Amino acid sequence: MRKPLRPSIACQTCRSLGASSFSSLCSHQLTAISKGKSCTVYKKGQILFHEGTRPLGVFCINQGKVKVYKLGYEGKEQIISIVHNGGLLGYKALLAEESYGVSAETLEECTICFLPKSTFLQTLQESSQLNQQIMKQVSQELGLMTENITNQAQRSVRERLAITLLKLKDTYGLDTHDNGSIEINLTRDDLANIIGTATETLIRLLHEFKSDQLISTQGRKIRIEDPAGLVRLANLY
Amino acid sequence: MRKPLRPSIACQTCRSLGASSFSSLCSHQLTAISKGKSCTVYKKGQILFHEGTRPLGVFCINQGKVKVYKLGYEGKEQIISIVHNGGLLGYKALLAEESYGVSAETLEECTICFLPKSTFLQTLQESSQLNQQIMKQVSQELGLMTENITNQAQRSVRERLAITLLKLKDTYGLDTHDNGSIEINLTRDDLANIIGTATETLIRLLHEFKSDQLISTQGRKIRIEDPAGLVRLANLY
DNA sequence: CGAAAGATTGACTGAGTTCAACTGAAGTGG
DNA sequence: CCACTTCAGTTGAACTCAGTCAATCTTTCG
Numbered sequence: 001m002r003k004p005l006r007p008s009i010a011c012q013t014c015r016s017l018g019a020s021s022f023s024s025l026c027s028h029q030l031t032a033i034s035k036g037k038s039c040t041v042y043k044k045g046q047i048l049f050h051e052g053t054r055p056l057g058v059f060c061i062n063q064g065k066v067k068v069y070k071l072g073y074e075g076k077e078q079i080i081s082i083v084h085n086g087g088l089l090g091y092k093a094l095l096a097e098e099s100y101g102v103s104a105e106t107l108e109e110c111t112i113c114f115l116p117k118s119t120f121l122q123t124l125q126e127s128s129q130l131n132q133q134i135m136k137q138v139s140q141e142l143g144l145m146t147e148n149i150t151n152q153a154q155r156s157v158r159e160r161l162a163i164t165l166l167k168l169k170d171t172y173g174l175d176t177h178d179n180g181s182i183e184i185n186l187t188r189d190d191l192a193n194i195i196g197t198a199t200e201t202l203i204r205l206l207h208e209f210k211s212d213q214l215i216s217t218q219g220r221k222i223r224i225e226d227p228a229g230l231v232r233l234a235n236l237y
Numbered sequence: 238m239r240k241p242l243r244p245s246i247a248c249q250t251c252r253s254l255g256a257s258s259f260s261s262l263c264s265h266q267l268t269a270i271s272k273g274k275s276c277t278v279y280k281k282g283q284i285l286f287h288e289g290t291r292p293l294g295v296f297c298i299n300q301g302k303v304k305v306y307k308l309g310y311e312g313k314e315q316i317i318s319i320v321h322n323g324g325l326l327g328y329k330a331l332l333a334e335e336s337y338g339v340s341a342e343t344l345e346e347c348t349i350c351f352l353p354k355s356t357f358l359q360t361l362q363e364s365s366q367l368n369q370q371i372m373k374q375v376s377q378e379l380g381l382m383t384e385n386i387t388n389q390a391q392r393s394v395r396e397r398l399a400i401t402l403l404k405l406k407d408t409y410g411l412d413t414h415d416n417g418s419i420e421i422n423l424t425r426d427d428l429a430n431i432i433g434t435a436t437e438t439l440i441r442l443l444h445e446f447k448s449d450q451l452i453s454t455q456g457r458k459i460r461i462e463d464p465a466g467l468v469r470l471a472n473l474y
Numbered sequence: 475c476g477a478a479a480g481a482t483t484g485a486c487t488g489a490g491t492t493c494a495a496c497t498g499a500a501g502t503g504g
Numbered sequence: 505c506c507a508c509t510t511c512a513g514t515t516g517a518a519c520t521c522a523g524t525c526a527a528t529c530t531t532t533c534g
Contacts, residue, residue: 153389441522499512
């Protein structure tokens with residue numbers, strides 16, 4: 001067992017700063033949080049935090065993708081979101097003054113900084129910019145969740161799959177050096193747990209989509225061939 | 238058509254102040270928002286705002302219950318939450334700087350105050366107390382939504398109904414002068430749209446619950462007879 | 475009193491789950 | 505380096521939960 005890597009990354013020069021809520025901070029505030037944080041390289045499949053435990057700070061993703069999920073009845077994962085470069089994790093539990101309501105696990109090798117609670121909260125106090133930014137973001141997330149609930153409640157698995165594929169493509173773009181497949185290392189299980197269906201059902205539908213020339217697959221990779229077709233199938237207006 | 242009633246209610250003496258986020262304000266801030274707001278009595282079934290329109294301020298419920306819903310494919314309502322005394326409505330769209338993602342409609346006669354955007358945002362700036370309070374509340378809501386999505390995705394309609402009945406009882410308590418039924422004027426349609434199912438299915442399940450002595454009904458009213466039984470049925474641990 | 479909305483019941487259908495079996499890929503330790 | 509386990513992916517078949525359609529009944533309300 002090797003020791004975990006602890007690279008030093010300054011927030012000021014972080015390549016993901018632009019995508020982060022912290023981009024609204026001025027340089028000396030940035031220096032302050034940069035001093036307070038520590039940075040770790042995680043291997044694929046490592047847990048950042050477990051549902052039910054107490055938050056001690058927030059995680060900020062420098063590089064990589066993390067799945068956020070909740071455990072339902074009999075331990076089945078429901079994936080709530082996938083967070084990537086510049087994304088912040090675990091601040092909701094902190095702000096709500098609650099235990100974590102979800103767990104977070106790396107989907108690939110990740111470089112992630114940890115900012116202790118006190119530093120984060122103090123910065124939030126000092127910067128009304130950041131405060132507003134976070135407020136805005138949480139509110140927007142709430143809007144997304146609302147849509148999610150509605151989709152989950154009213155749409156068929158087929159429609160949900162189409163929507164999910166479009167969203168994934170939209171959010172994470174396409175892998176350029178691999179002729180345009182969705183650039184996430186998701187297992188079929190994971191994908192099923194995003195959509196909220198059984199793995200077998202997901203596989204059958206992917207097969208159907210393939211027959212209909214909407215997508216093509218190569219092992220785990222899914223490539224979207226006909227976005228317009230997916231939109232039509234999803235009954236999006 | 239009569240003119241709408243416009244009672245004058247001061248925030249300082251509002252009977253729902255205690256249940257509101259504004260309870261964290263000091264008295265002169267309270268006076269400030271009290272001056273800025275207007276108050277209206279709504280009849281049952283009136284719309285406070287429509288999904289897709291721009292928020293001009295926030296609504297604060299002095300008295301009554303409001304359903305918040307999103308329209309899904311082909312106009313089917315998905316009820317996201319029910320807000321009552323002391324509850325704030327429409328601030329999320331404001332904070333997210335977006336159009337309303339949901340609509341709000343009164344479930345009964347309601348007295349509701351309207352606070353213009355500028356007043357609300359300024360108060361938010363001036364009171365870090367209020368700011369924190371709102372932040373906390375939004376974060377908590379996010380947690381509830383997460384649970385909701387998981388339930389929606391993983392649990393059967395039967396389980397969801399049991400959970401929903403327990404929650405309604407829990408949140409809105411029991412109607413004292415009516416031997417303990419759930420104190421909300423929800424149609425079967427509404428209840429189905431909370432759970433995310435067809436009205437007919439809901440009715441059949443209510444019937445089943447009645448046969449199993451878990452609940453009893455009187456017209457629209459539902460009375461919970463065996464909460465423990467519902468908990469068991471819902472597989473809550 | 476009639477119209478309209480809400481509530482209920484029955485019959486039918488099908489989307490999606492579950493269970494079971496099998497394949498292929500990928501480690502892993504002897 | 506190979507046998508062995510393990511995990512991910514796939515396919516088939518049976519079953520069942522829940523949605524839809526249609527008809528009827530009830531209540532409410534102008």
